[in-house]
Amino acid sequence: MIEIDVVSDVICPWCYIGQYRLKTALNDGQSDSVALRWQPFQLNPLMPKTGMDRGLYLARKFGGANRAKDIYSAIACQASKDGLKVDFDAIRRTPNTLDAHRLISWSERTGCQDEVVSSLFRAYFCEGRDIGTISVLTAIADNAGMDPADVAERLASGVDRERVARQSHHHQTSGIDGVPVFLVDGRILAHGAQPASFWNQVIPTLAGRRNPDTSGRS
Numbered sequence: 001m002i003e004i005d006v007v008s009d010v011i012c013p014w015c016y017i018g019q020y021r022l023k024t025a026l027n028d029g030q031s032d033s034v035a036l037r038w039q040p041f042q043l044n045p046l047m048p049k050t051g052m053d054r055g056l057y058l059a060r061k062f063g064g065a066n067r068a069k070d071i072y073s074a075i076a077c078q079a080s081k082d083g084l085k086v087d088f089d090a091i092r093r094t095p096n097t098l099d100a101h102r103l104i105s106w107s108e109r110t111g112c113q114d115e116v117v118s119s120l121f122r123a124y125f126c127e128g129r130d131i132g133t134i135s136v137l138t139a140i141a142d143n144a145g146m147d148p149a150d151v152a153e154r155l156a157s158g159v160d161r162e163r164v165a166r167q168s169h170h171h172q173t174s175g176i177d178g179v180p181v182f183l184v185d186g187r188i189l190a191h192g193a194q195p196a197s198f199w200n201q202v203i204p205t206l207a208g209r210r211n212p213d214t215s216g217r218s
Contacts (some may be wrong), residue, residue, distance in 0.1 A: 004182055006036055009039045011131075019121065019180070021199070036048040036113070041181075043097075054094050118139060119140045180193065
């Protein structure tokens with residue numbers, strides 16, 4: 001089994017596209033040989049806990065609404081070419097993603113991490129939901145089969161907040177300055193939203209290294 005660590009943030013559109021492309025490759029017959037593990041990376045670690053108005057955030061980040069519109073229109077166009085639907089206009093707030101990453105961390109223990117990550121991406125990029133709120137995160141956890149009451153209690157407390165923040169900071173200070181990044185055995189395998197064709201070539205190669213021919217045949 002190949003374990004791929006995906007360092008990403010759930011408000012990064014290229015992470016969503018990269019996840020979709022990787023899952024497309026896995027659905028083409030590679031899924032039995034790969035296990036994904038999602039690692040935290042906060043694009044905006046200093047974001048207020050309650051998030052920020054999306055328009056204000058984009059104006060500050062890109063120097064104006066028009067430039068932001070051009071950039072996200074190009075991303076939406078690329079997503080559409082991949083068959084992935086996004087609705088940037090539906091997004092009203094840019095959240096602090098620390099709580100979302102806490103939920104992702106907990107979901108690994110219950111075996112539904114991929115489902116939770118996919119749901120977070122859809123909630124934010126397709127439905128414009130505020131994935132920084134306990135109510136939205138709890139609903140996503142519930143739909144994935146987690147205990148919503150337990151998740152809500154954990155989110156309201158400080159459980160794992162510092163641990164997940166440290167993990168994110170570690171990735172930010174270890175040479176990763178943009179996401180998504182894909183790691184195998186702790187080493188960077190790929191940067192960016194690689195196409196499904198890339199994974200269709202790379203995964204069999206990695207599987208061959210994991211399972212060398214020991215039959216003695218040449």
